[in-house]
Amino acid sequence: MAREDGRRPDEIRPVTIKRHYTKHAEGSVLIATGDTHVICTASVIDSQPRFMRDQRIKNKGWVTAEYSMLPRSTSERMQREITRGGPSGRTQEIQRLIGRSLRAAVDLYALEEQTVWIDCDVIQADGGTRTAAITGAFIALWDACQELVKRKKIKNFPIIDNIAATSVGLVDGEALLDLCYTEDSTADVDMNIVMTGSGTFIEIQGTAEEKPFSRADYDQMLDLAVGGIKQLVRLQNRMMLENLDEACTGDA
Numbered sequence: 001m002a003r004e005d006g007r008r009p010d011e012i013r014p015v016t017i018k019r020h021y022t023k024h025a026e027g028s029v030l031i032a033t034g035d036t037h038v039i040c041t042a043s044v045i046d047s048q049p050r051f052m053r054d055q056r057i058k059n060k061g062w063v064t065a066e067y068s069m070l071p072r073s074t075s076e077r078m079q080r081e082i083t084r085g086g087p088s089g090r091t092q093e094i095q096r097l098i099g100r101s102l103r104a105a106v107d108l109y110a111l112e113e114q115t116v117w118i119d120c121d122v123i124q125a126d127g128g129t130r131t132a133a134i135t136g137a138f139i140a141l142w143d144a145c146q147e148l149v150k151r152k153k154i155k156n157f158p159i160i161d162n163i164a165a166t167s168v169g170l171v172d173g174e175a176l177l178d179l180c181y182t183e184d185s186t187a188d189v190d191m192n193i194v195m196t197g198s199g200t201f202i203e204i205q206g207t208a209e210e211k212p213f214s215r216a217d218y219d220q221m222l223d224l225a226v227g228g229i230k231q232l233v234r235l236q237n238r239m240m241l242e243n244l245d246e247a248c249t250g251d252a
Contacts, residue, residue: 004182005034012166012178012228013128015235015250017136019143026116027143031136034180035126040137042144045115046153061111061158063141065098065118067091067133073125094130095120097203101134101163101194102141104202110158116144127181131165131192135232138163142240162197164232168221170213177224189213193225197233 007013013034022028027042047053049062068091071077081087087095098120118141120133141159148154167179169187176183184190191206206218235250 003176005180007178009174009176010224010227012231012250013180015135015232017139017235017239017250019139019239025140025144026147027140027145029136029140029143031132031139033128033132033135033178035124036122036128036132036180037124038129038132038136039119039121039123040133040140041119041121042137042140043117043119044144044148044153045117047115048113049115059112060108061106061114061116061154062108063099063103063106063111063116063118065095065102065120065137067095067098067120067122067130069122069125069129073122094133097130097192097194097205098134098137101165101202102137104196105138105141105159105161105163106145107156107158107160110154110156111145111148112154114148114153116141125181127179127184128167131167131194134163134165134194135236139236139239162233162236163194163202164197164229164236165192165194166225166228166232167192168225168228170217170221175217175220175224177228189217189221191221191225193222193229195226195229197237199226 016032018030021030022041025041026044029040031038071080118137120137122129145159149157168177168191169179170189171183171187189208193204194202
């Protein structure tokens with residue numbers, strides 16, 4: 001099938017990442033995957049979260065996340081969740097996913113008793129907001145951990161692997177990588193995949209909308225996702241190893 005933006009089935013959308021996007025946060029990134037744009041900030045708190053203090057857990061840090069979509073990130077204005085009494089079930093599920101994913105990248109004992117709080121704010125949505133948030137937040141987390149070492153708050157750099165994510169799905173029977181909104185909204189199957197840079201899986205979320213999908217379909221979608229995430233990891237590494245502060249576009 002012809003995709004509306006002309007991409008091949010195995011092609012991710014153009015990815016642009018701008019580091020040090022905001023002034024005050026220890027780590028901050030603006031990530032754009034096609035028309036989905038997310039600001040990811042990492043804030044360092046010089047203490048453990050309350051549940052760890054209550055349990056008297058010593059010499060261990062924590063990484064947690066919040067996620068939100070700005071009111072006009074979509075085609076019509078959405079009400080802010082704070083005015084509706086709190087985050088929706090979808091929002092809670094996504095921020096837990098982001099937190100779980102990023103903790104897999106970190107030696108929490110090397111964080112000592114520091115907390116890194118990740119905020120992912122979607123300013124423009126066109127599908128794949130959670131996967132873009134995870135991919136961008138990893139770089140914000142990396143920069144925050146560099147700052148912790150620089151300030152001598154921790155002794156050792158705690159990040160042990162990259163984390164990146166992408167979406168994949170079946171649309172009109174064809175497996176497609178990195179779905180935009182129109183593809184996602186009509187997909188027979190929608191999956192979100194989170195992986196480490198070394199190729200291990202953190203989370204696989206897959207749902208069939210009307211009819212079940214086969215093992216062959218699953219394997220095909222998973223292979224597409226693995227290829228897309230490898231490209232995202234190469235982009236992350238280019239930014240971090242070359243210490244790039246400006247926009248870096250994925251063209252691998």
